[in-house]
Amino acid sequence: MGRLYWKFFIFFFLAQLTAVSGVGLAVWVSNKKQENANAQIEASPPAKSLVASAAATLKFGGVNSLKELMQYWSSRPMPQVYAVDENGKELQGRKVSPELVRSANEVLSSRLTGDERPNSLVRGAVQLIEANDGRTYLLFVPAFQKDISNTKLLGFNARPRNRHLFPVMPLLAGILASLIFAALLAWYFSKPIKQLRQAFASAANGSLDVRIGNSMGARHDELADLGSAFDLMATRLGALMQSQTRLLHQVSHELRSPLARLQMAVGLARQQPDKLESSLVRIERESARMDSLVGELLELSRLESGDVRLEKELVNVDELLFSIVEDARFEGMAKEIAIQYQANPKAITLSGQHDLLHRAIDNVIRNALKFSPSQSMIDIRTEILRTELKEHKVIIQVSDQGPGIVETELEHIFQPFFRGSASALTDGHGIGLAIAKQIIEAHGGTITVRNLSHRGLLVEITLPLANSVA
Structure with a gap:
């Protein structure tokens, strides 16, 4: 396993461990708090029955009836019901600690607010009854009454109830689950990164035939995209x-x-x-x-290499083509090749470097001269193309009457040193059209070539006009 795997593993494991420990601690603190409140209130079924009896007596018989009932109960060996008014005084004058009253109020308030999930066992152990003397009495049975003996006979257990211990087993189970999932998650992320590192190492050693896209499996995430990019x-x-x-x-x-x-x-x-x-x-x-x-x-x-900074200026297309055509006509006189060019009635202006554009178009026309037979003609035309996006462009077409190019060779014509099957008897190095393509593309244009239906080759150059955005 690499260092990245262990970094992922430790990070995810600590994150999950913190979450599990935090949740466990919060649950334990909540249960501990409720346990402290409930520890002083007896919540067994017999105690609830005694509180219910006392509540019914107080509600329907009044304070005196409850006093008589509590006096009767006090003479018997059984847990005693306490009745405490809002001033903290017990009905029979017995001493009641403020902590005991506060615990009874907490149990009662949790029931009144509807939060009964932690107090379902003590529901009904405390009741608040309004008596006929205008006072409100809190009825409950205190837990662990030391002066009461034989409480087991009535169903009471004076021993303390089991306390909520710290959730060790759930915490251990959470830690184990976090360990497993952290290991899986770390492996899931580190495996493709390790494959990428190995692939880059192979590429650095000169092995460019290595591919890792298929080894990514069915992943559809950024790491898979990175593998495809590699x-x-x-x-x-x-x-x-x-x-x-x-x-x-x-x-x-x-x-x-x-x-x-x-x-x-x-x-x-x-x-x-x-x-x-x-x-x-x-x-x-x-x-x-x-x-x-x-x-x-x-x-x-x-x-x-792209190390060309165009020194752009406004270039008149007609003037540019006229100068190139004049030189081409002079060269074509030896083979009696006529060059036909008619200027566009509208002024066409490009934004580019004059000498580079001159060289690109000149290379195309010279290539047409080289492959045109004697007593043939080369036709040069310009056309303005208007699109829906208002990007106006100029199209320069150069067509000859030469033998054309084999269809399978058309896609290679702009490659350096490529010379088609028809170039065997001509001079040249096969670089002119490659240079023309680079210059045209540097000016944001395109250059294409196709065979004409009758005979010859058509080269089409498309360049954006200086005022292409209207």
Whole structure:
């Protein structure tokens, strides 16, 4: 058992022990108090009968009749009924202690208030009767009258009644039950926490395939939610580790080819000095490719890490697209690719970082140029989307007439270094669309891709307008 188990166990056990002891002590004190009050009043059935007889005599016969009856009883070996008025004087002039009168009043008051649960045995042992002389008399039989002998013959027992002892056995039973339930409760809470600790230790050692959701059983509490959250974390960490491993492998593969060509160019320059110029051209071209690849990798890493603080400004969409389209038309002249773009009649303004948005959209259009056949056309359109929540957005659509993408490859197109089956004869590293996706999402937008029904690919970028909340 771990330390947490014992902490839970001791805490719950002490809490329950305190509750059980407190309840037991309160019951014992209450019974003890009532016992002290009842100890001076005789409550046996014969005593109740004597009090009832005296009460009836006083009520219907008057004070003189009760005096005669009590004088008759005083000549016999039996417990005596006392009749005490409101001034504390006994009817026959006998001495009565104030404690005895107070005890009789407590028994009587508990009966009058209806609280008879602790006094059910003494009910009727004390009565209050109003006599014909205008006084009120308290009738009762004192307990343990030492001057009375042979009281057993009349059904009285002059020995003290059993007193209420401290409830040791109920307290022990409560302690045992508290011990069992505290152990179960501590185990119930500490077991999943121990499983979580072991799972975190395994994850820290590099084992990300551990899962604890199923081991939680049928729990439906915060600890079970924590176990599910751990499983989700482990799954995502595992996917991230695999992605990093795959990225490292792909980067190594992409760098290997230009490095190999650089080595060949250097070797050729040494062997054939007369071809030094062509070798230097090759070295310069491969160096530029490596510089471009490293630059794209750094940009992608910066975007994926979230370490990008957008320097937002108002960006006119038409002006942004116009500058990108002009550059794309110049590049498309070699393949006789026409780029069609018509500005939206309404001014469209975004809030974002101009250079990043330029790069994202430029990557999408350059990708369309790369896969478009000669003498084809690329169509670029903008549209304003209005929703019920008054969140106005702009949709930028870029469609080409290229071969499109295999349906099973669509979900991977925005992954770094992914190159579809149609990319075998084209240059590039497969990073441009991944960078575009990171930039668009950093601006609160989305980017999707789908094949057109006839031929080609459609890339759709959705971005919020600067005045999206009207």
